[in-house]
Amino acid sequence: MRRLREYGFITGFLAIPVILYVVFVISPYVQAFYLSLTDWGGVSAFPSFSGFSNYTRLFEDEVFWKAVRNHVLLLIALPLLVLSLALFFSFLLNLGGGSKGGKLRGVWGSKFYRVVFFFPQVLAVAIVGVLFQAVYRPDEGGIINGALIAIGLEPIGWLTEPSIAFWAIIGVMVWQAVGFYVVLFSAGMAAIPKDVFEAAALDGAGRFRLFFSITLPLLWDTLQVGWIYLSIAAFDGFALVQVLSVDRGGPDNSTAVLPLEIWKTAFSYSEFGYASAMGVALFFMTITFAVLALRVSRREKIEF
Amino acid sequence: MSHSAGTPRDIDRRQALRRIGLTAFMAGPGAGLLASCATGGGGTSTPTPAGSAAPISADNPFGVNASQQLEVVIFSGGYTDAYATEIHQPLYKKAFPQAAIKHVPTQRIGGQLRPRFVSGDVPDVVNNSGPESIDTSALQQAGHLADLTALYDAPSVHDPSKKVRDTLVTGVIEEGLIAGKPYILNYTLSHRGLWYNAKLFADKGYQVPTTWDAFLALCEQLKGAGITPFAYPGQVGPYYQTWNLLYTAAKIGGNQVIIDIDNLVDGAWQNPAMLQAVTAWADLQKKYGDKAYFGLNHTETQVRQLQDKVAFYPTGSWIENEMTKEIPAGKFEYAVMPIPSVTAADKMPAEAIFAGAGENFFVSEKGKNKAGGMEYLRQMLSLEGAKAFTEKTKNLTVVVGSSDGVDLPPGLKSAAKAQEVAGQNIITPARYEGWYRKLYDYSQTQTNAVMAGRITPAEFCENMQKKADETKKDSKITKQTRTA
Numbered sequence: 001m002r003r004l005r006e007y008g009f010i011t012g013f014l015a016i017p018v019i020l021y022v023v024f025v026i027s028p029y030v031q032a033f034y035l036s037l038t039d040w041g042g043v044s045a046f047p048s049f050s051g052f053s054n055y056t057r058l059f060e061d062e063v064f065w066k067a068v069r070n071h072v073l074l075l076i077a078l079p080l081l082v083l084s085l086a087l088f089f090s091f092l093l094n095l096g097g098g099s100k101g102g103k104l105r106g107v108w109g110s111k112f113y114r115v116v117f118f119f120p121q122v123l124a125v126a127i128v129g130v131l132f133q134a135v136y137r138p139d140e141g142g143i144i145n146g147a148l149i150a151i152g153l154e155p156i157g158w159l160t161e162p163s164i165a166f167w168a169i170i171g172v173m174v175w176q177a178v179g180f181y182v183v184l185f186s187a188g189m190a191a192i193p194k195d196v197f198e199a200a201a202l203d204g205a206g207r208f209r210l211f212f213s214i215t216l217p218l219l220w221d222t223l224q225v226g227w228i229y230l231s232i233a234a235f236d237g238f239a240l241v242q243v244l245s246v247d248r249g250g251p252d253n254s255t256a257v258l259p260l261e262i263w264k265t266a267f268s269y270s271e272f273g274y275a276s277a278m279g280v281a282l283f284f285m286t287i288t289f290a291v292l293a294l295r296v297s298r299r300e301k302i303e304f
Numbered sequence: 305m306s307h308s309a310g311t312p313r314d315i316d317r318r319q320a321l322r323r324i325g326l327t328a329f330m331a332g333p334g335a336g337l338l339a340s341c342a343t344g345g346g347g348t349s350t351p352t353p354a355g356s357a358a359p360i361s362a363d364n365p366f367g368v369n370a371s372q373q374l375e376v377v378i379f380s381g382g383y384t385d386a387y388a389t390e391i392h393q394p395l396y397k398k399a400f401p402q403a404a405i406k407h408v409p410t411q412r413i414g415g416q417l418r419p420r421f422v423s424g425d426v427p428d429v430v431n432n433s434g435p436e437s438i439d440t441s442a443l444q445q446a447g448h449l450a451d452l453t454a455l456y457d458a459p460s461v462h463d464p465s466k467k468v469r470d471t472l473v474t475g476v477i478e479e480g481l482i483a484g485k486p487y488i489l490n491y492t493l494s495h496r497g498l499w500y501n502a503k504l505f506a507d508k509g510y511q512v513p514t515t516w517d518a519f520l521a522l523c524e525q526l527k528g529a530g531i532t533p534f535a536y537p538g539q540v541g542p543y544y545q546t547w548n549l550l551y552t553a554a555k556i557g558g559n560q561v562i563i564d565i566d567n568l569v570d571g572a573w574q575n576p577a578m579l580q581a582v583t584a585w586a587d588l589q590k591k592y593g594d595k596a597y598f599g600l601n602h603t604e605t606q607v608r609q610l611q612d613k614v615a616f617y618p619t620g621s622w623i624e625n626e627m628t629k630e631i632p633a634g635k636f637e638y639a640v641m642p643i644p645s646v647t648a649a650d651k652m653p654a655e656a657i658f659a660g661a662g663e664n665f666f667v668s669e670k671g672k673n674k675a676g677g678m679e680y681l682r683q684m685l686s687l688e689g690a691k692a693f694t695e696k697t698k699n700l701t702v703v704v705g706s707s708d709g710v711d712l713p714p715g716l717k718s719a720a721k722a723q724e725v726a727g728q729n730i731i732t733p734a735r736y737e738g739w740y741r742k743l744y745d746y747s748q749t750q751t752n753a754v755m756a757g758r759i760t761p762a763e764f765c766e767n768m769q770k771k772a773d774e775t776k777k778d779s780k781i782t783k784q785t786r787t788a
Contacts, residue, residue: 039780043421043438044446050780138599160538160598162758246539246599252753267414269742270439 054277086181129243461686490661538598558651624715638715
């Protein structure tokens, strides 16, 4: 009887979130799997089955592969850039100021910088997009190009040149993400006992040695979490590409990303079946990656 | 057609993801949670039979049940929805005083209506417009569209001796054909060409060119005066230039060029006229264009035109209404010029201009009040309804004579005049735009590429042909054809 009450109590708490999760997350996933095997156009009540033809179509879809290539690029560039910048900044903010009175401190004004770094994180992605429209604007009204024109240089088509457009968008993603990881790593660094640093400093370790031999190994867990977060974010990119890119994913599909392709295929071309197949492909990419990442980066935990 | 009401960009990621995943759960608000699937899961989607129909008479050609409710969904964009509530709905109420009208304004036609089409609870009349308009071919294939033949054969409201079809501008009904039947009513009439500032041209003594050489000479002059001679918005409106390329090709080789492209005829994109047109524009862009505009959107570009930084801008007659608040009084007056003749041997004369219908309306086949929907459209097509629409929105309608006696702004006047001068030489709309949306989007991407010089005009034609051939071979895409 008591057990029943206990379980009833727990179930009572869990029921609502589980139902919500099943209804709003699991069930759409299941439906996407089902729809990916049909040729549903979005408005009929009875889609007809088309077997795996949507999936075989994916293999010949140039734009799909272009988008996949972009995600691979993001997968490499985004964590690398964001994590190294964030580590660098947080090291400066927390330990980079050298020691004073036997204590390690951040650079001058680090409290102020910490707040400033976090600003972009507070802005909605759409706002960041609009902001960078102004930054990248191709004429003299653009912040960067205005400056270039003012000093007599040719303006650069940040978003209109296929060779740089995607990098321009990656730049925005990095700008927006760095602040969060600076704060995350700062917290991680704060958790490392100061005496470890001080002992190393006493032994004559410089800033570089401190960073690579102490901070980095002891931050490994946090770093790993950040890497997985960013890698999952690398499978998105919808909002920024939608707001910033020329011709939705252009020029010449150079900024195509899967979420936007899925959205175009479903809502512009009314090919919900095919879009679902893309979604399922994206689902497996993300899952595979997350599992791989967790496996590969597993490491002995250091207790202190 | 006008994207004054915003672009698909206005949708944020969360909204879109929600839609991708959860269209499902908007499907049937009344249905059980888990039982409701995106596709309705085999629930009853048969239309509820219309209430007892009234007898058919001259005043009531569709047998509308006078007391039955009518649901009208209007895209509340550039025209707002006031024309419906203040003009067309009162007209319907005048004919059927007991009828209740459920008016639903929205800016998200697709988001709001797609689940309703799946569940079977459909509105009677829909103004399918804006960034989220629903693909009408998909609707037609799912059997959601009512055949409007009966409407066009019904007596007109203002002149019962004529059929509705005889009160409309020629070619309008054909523009609404899907699989050979009229399912879509395009209500507004617009003229597309090169828009410029008539005030500036008068002040500076610039002559409106009719030949390509004169056009290039004027471009040289404009460039000397510090004005960018020509620009189109590459960021969100590359299709303005895609139209321009197609219409130029039609001028060179006749409307058949566009008809062949629509019919996916082998080699249609590689027609010499198409190549000539693309070459002419790509050269002009290279010599007189400014690449900054590849990265600007339509509003930014249009504002720059209003500042006389851009001389010619390819668009349609909605631009005047779209920019009405921005037009500097006394300094700017919109006027349209047909695309100049590229060669002396062009099949169409210099005065040939594009005139086409836009602003989709349809009646739901499975609606509760289909007859009422047809009647609503008939009232819209009355002279009274059309004239009031033109007065209110400053846009011409497809009803013949509906602009007579209406005080038109200068841009519209210029468009009406251009049509008068053109007479029968009207460039036809490219219908692959609605038929094969993917091919259309591809042509926009290719337009940007060729105008920026990343591919040659020959490569443009080649790429387009390849994509058109792919479309033709794809058995999943329902093919459409046109004869004129």
